[in-house]
Amino acid sequence: MNIAVAQSGGPTCAINASLLGVIKEALRNPEINTIFGAVNGIEGVIDDHLVNLKSAIRTNEDMELLRQTPSTVLGSCRYKLPPVEENSEVYKKITDCFDRHGIKAFFYIGGNDSMDTVAKLSAYFNKNNIDIKVMGVPKTIDNDLCETDHTPGFGSAAKYVATSIQEITRDSSVYSIKSVTIVEIMGRHAGWLAASSCTLHANGEVAPHLIYLPECDFSIEKFLEDIKKKLEVYKAVIVVVSEGIDLSKLDANLRSGQTDAFGHQFLNGVGKCLEGIVKDAFSCKVRSIELNVMQRCSSHISSRTDIDEAERIGSYAVKAMMAGHTGKMMAFKRILDMPYTVVIEPVDATLVANNEKFFPKEWINNEQNNIKDEALAYFLPLIEGEQVIKMQNGLPVHYKVGNILD
Amino acid sequence: MNIAVAQSGGPTCAINASLLGVIKEALRNPEINTIFGAVNGIEGVIDDHLVNLKSAIRTNEDMELLRQTPSTVLGSCRYKLPPVEENSEVYKKITDCFDRHGIKAFFYIGGNDSMDTVAKLSAYFNKNNIDIKVMGVPKTIDNDLCETDHTPGFGSAAKYVATSIQEITRDSSVYSIKSVTIVEIMGRHAGWLAASSCTLHANGEVAPHLIYLPECDFSIEKFLEDIKKKLEVYKAVIVVVSEGIDLSKLDANLRSGQTDAFGHQFLNGVGKCLEGIVKDAFSCKVRSIELNVMQRCSSHISSRTDIDEAERIGSYAVKAMMAGHTGKMMAFKRILDMPYTVVIEPVDATLVANNEKFFPKEWINNEQNNIKDEALAYFLPLIEGEQVIKMQNGLPVHYKVGNILD
Numbered sequence: 001m002n003i004a005v006a007q008s009g010g011p012t013c014a015i016n017a018s019l020l021g022v023i024k025e026a027l028r029n030p031e032i033n034t035i036f037g038a039v040n041g042i043e044g045v046i047d048d049h050l051v052n053l054k055s056a057i058r059t060n061e062d063m064e065l066l067r068q069t070p071s072t073v074l075g076s077c078r079y080k081l082p083p084v085e086e087n088s089e090v091y092k093k094i095t096d097c098f099d100r101h102g103i104k105a106f107f108y109i110g111g112n113d114s115m116d117t118v119a120k121l122s123a124y125f126n127k128n129n130i131d132i133k134v135m136g137v138p139k140t141i142d143n144d145l146c147e148t149d150h151t152p153g154f155g156s157a158a159k160y161v162a163t164s165i166q167e168i169t170r171d172s173s174v175y176s177i178k179s180v181t182i183v184e185i186m187g188r189h190a191g192w193l194a195a196s197s198c199t200l201h202a203n204g205e206v207a208p209h210l211i212y213l214p215e216c217d218f219s220i221e222k223f224l225e226d227i228k229k230k231l232e233v234y235k236a237v238i239v240v241v242s243e244g245i246d247l248s249k250l251d252a253n254l255r256s257g258q259t260d261a262f263g264h265q266f267l268n269g270v271g272k273c274l275e276g277i278v279k280d281a282f283s284c285k286v287r288s289i290e291l292n293v294m295q296r297c298s299s300h301i302s303s304r305t306d307i308d309e310a311e312r313i314g315s316y317a318v319k320a321m322m323a324g325h326t327g328k329m330m331a332f333k334r335i336l337d338m339p340y341t342v343v344i345e346p347v348d349a350t351l352v353a354n355n356e357k358f359f360p361k362e363w364i365n366n367e368q369n370n371i372k373d374e375a376l377a378y379f380l381p382l383i384e385g386e387q388v389i390k391m392q393n394g395l396p397v398h399y400k401v402g403n404i405l406d
Numbered sequence: 407m408n409i410a411v412a413q414s415g416g417p418t419c420a421i422n423a424s425l426l427g428v429i430k431e432a433l434r435n436p437e438i439n440t441i442f443g444a445v446n447g448i449e450g451v452i453d454d455h456l457v458n459l460k461s462a463i464r465t466n467e468d469m470e471l472l473r474q475t476p477s478t479v480l481g482s483c484r485y486k487l488p489p490v491e492e493n494s495e496v497y498k499k500i501t502d503c504f505d506r507h508g509i510k511a512f513f514y515i516g517g518n519d520s521m522d523t524v525a526k527l528s529a530y531f532n533k534n535n536i537d538i539k540v541m542g543v544p545k546t547i548d549n550d551l552c553e554t555d556h557t558p559g560f561g562s563a564a565k566y567v568a569t570s571i572q573e574i575t576r577d578s579s580v581y582s583i584k585s586v587t588i589v590e591i592m593g594r595h596a597g598w599l600a601a602s603s604c605t606l607h608a609n610g611e612v613a614p615h616l617i618y619l620p621e622c623d624f625s626i627e628k629f630l631e632d633i634k635k636k637l638e639v640y641k642a643v644i645v646v647v648s649e650g651i652d653l654s655k656l657d658a659n660l661r662s663g664q665t666d667a668f669g670h671q672f673l674n675g676v677g678k679c680l681e682g683i684v685k686d687a688f689s690c691k692v693r694s695i696e697l698n699v700m701q702r703c704s705s706h707i708s709s710r711t712d713i714d715e716a717e718r719i720g721s722y723a724v725k726a727m728m729a730g731h732t733g734k735m736m737a738f739k740r741i742l743d744m745p746y747t748v749v750i751e752p753v754d755a756t757l758v759a760n761n762e763k764f765f766p767k768e769w770i771n772n773e774q775n776n777i778k779d780e781a782l783a784y785f786l787p788l789i790e791g792e793q794v795i796k797m798q799n800g801l802p803v804h805y806k807v808g809n810i811l812d
Contacts, residue, residue, distance in 0.1 A: 071576035171702065175482060393608045
């Protein structure tokens with residue numbers, strides 16, 4: 001039998017390691033012949049745009065580079081499979097592609113939209129007695145997938161974020177004047193990544209002095225009051241805000257101070273907006289920093305735990321498929337915080353699709369402006385360890401994506 | 407005799423390594439007793455705010471952590487010494503502080519403003535027959551100091567910038583749609599750091615497809631024409647712009663499209679401004695990324711060459727002082743590109759003060775939108791090698807600045 005694998009959604013540092021896990025386990029399996037990669041996610045299946053991964057990833061060095069290359073070497077898509085009642089044509093196209101190439105199993109590495117595809121496709125194949133298995137492998141830096149302790153990609157993003165905020169903290173403290181530094185972190189609905197910056201506290205840092213998550217109501221008056229209190233105690237206050245905090249209730253007066261006549265105040269994200277408001281409120285140095293896409297692609301400081309687990313969960317998906325599973329996402333179940341112990345198990349993709357897991361309220365402090373130390377036991381194992389990165393000319397070497405994508 | 411050392415100007419990854427170099431060489435020297443650190447640069451001398459560095463930095467581990475801690479553990483300042491004709495009082499205060507503590511040599515680690523202080527102070531001491539030596543140790547991520555091949559701090563900044571742009575390049579290439587990513591790099595007057603992103607070309611990357619420096623005239627029409635041409639060939643175009651490029655000649659129509667009624671178009675820096683203009687001009691995905699202060703504080707990916715050299719040049723300053731020099735900045739003189747060979751020599755601080763070194767025109771391509779490969783032999787040795795970073799809880803360990811600054 002042949003198999004196919006594809007990657008979907010936003011890039012991470014770990015999604016290529018999961019691809020490698022699928023490939024390695026397939027290579028170990030004598031029943032599996034050709035390993036196809038679909039280019040740009042499920043769109044590559046629909047358009048019959050497949051590549052032979054055994055030729056693209058041949059040597060040990062290719063595999064090593066794949067592990068340390070961020071983003072998706074197979075490309076990605078944001079395509080969401082329509083319900084079969086609305087468009088059966090696309091299901092037929094997918095089935096035809098798989099049939100044409102003797103593909104008996106499809107592995108989809110992605111977030112909750114991808115798990116929706118896994119659920120819908122496997123239901124379609126089951127209903128029509130088509131013997132093709134569909135398996136989901138999780139990834140997202142947002143860590144917001146249900147039914148799994150955490151998601152591959154998150155640990156590396158958290159490690160980059162905490163490392164950078166620690167360095168920004170040093171940078172902020174050099175002058176004798178008071179200052180406020182606002183760091184905006186990704187996470188539109190769930191605040192996991194912003195919250196994970198609390199890992200600095202484990203190393204004795206007071207920063208971040210304040211952390212705001214979308215899981216809590218946001219009040220600008222309370223926010224300014226919080227900063228005022230911290231400025232009384234600390235010279236350089238570090239504030240972490242999740243991009244998902246809700247500024248829509250901002251007082252019109254505060255808002256107009258930040259914007260043009262057309263009210264474009266959110267154009268630059270919450271960090272820039274809050275920077276303006278804090279500048280108006282306090283006579284001190286204020287700056288905002290957006291860690292931007294570096295949060296999801298900074299492989300040079302990826303978590304070894306994360307990359308190892310990403311590869312392992314990719315391999316496990318092949319084993320679970322061989323054992324007869326379909327329509328499942330591979331999930332981490334944490335057995336123990338210390339020593340950190342996780343097992344992988346298949347869970348129904350339907351339970352993950354179109355669902356979100358939020359940061360637990362019980363780990364947020366009473367003031368709703370920081371994270372309790374109880375969360376550290378959860379976060380710390382996920383950022384543990386560093387990859388040994390192969391370098392050339394002083395820079396990390398990446399897998400040549402051109403081998404697959406033109 | 408006792409000595410004092412201080413740090414000044416913007417933070418870098420290497421300025422604490424230079425401090426360590428001064429300390430280590432002083433410790434090796436039986437004639438030197440107390441090593442004072444002045445807090446917040448020359449201001450700490452004026453205010454008699456000194457700390458005893460032998461107590462603050464005692465163990466081998468303290469020294470190891472100092473090497474890997476970004477920013478200035480002694481604090482910094484932006485204070486520029488006035489001419490003695492204008493304010494002799496401040497020179498008297500400095501002399502009094504040095505006399506009170508038996509300080510016979512002062513080491514100032516900083517940029518061209520600091521070298522101005524070195525020049526003025528040493529001239530004052532010479533003129534008044536005061537036996538106190540003043541030595542300058544260079545640092546700046548801008549690499550714009552005259553009389554030296556390069557500056558400590560630059561190599562690490564360049565390594566972070568190139569590494570991040572390579573990762574951003576991977577991140578930009580995952581979707582099948584056309585896109586333009588604009589990365590804004592520090593350097594108000596000199597384009598060294600933006601130019602150094604050409605090091606990616608040494609590893610076979612086509613990106614950055616376009617690089618714009620303050621050393622060239624900037625035309626928005628040419629800029630849009632350049633992008634148009636690149637979009638015809640490449641799916642994801644990576645554009646590096648130095649923050650110092652001159653947008654003041656922007657056509658009023660283009661400008662108004664980006665701004666409120668008050669013309670605040672530069673509020674967000676050139677990257678954001680150009681993002682808006684490119685969005686209006688092309689129907690493709692456009693984003694801008696500011697690497698911000700991470701350029702000067704990302705010690706986790708510092709260049710080992712840079713950190714080693716920063717320590718070495720700090721040590722050399724003590725040796726040069728013991729040999730009788732004063733009013734000098736320590737400078738790198740490159741003997742050979744391959745194998746990379748540099749020597750350190752003292753140069754007159756007056757030649758460096760209030761002066762800037764620009765990126766050589768002959769290394770800019772004819773189109774003035776990228777860097778010639780000839781520049782690689784200059785840049786590559788500076789980003790070579792990685793530090794082994796001491797980690798704890800998955801994060802780099804920093805020297806506890808609280809030991810010195812409260």
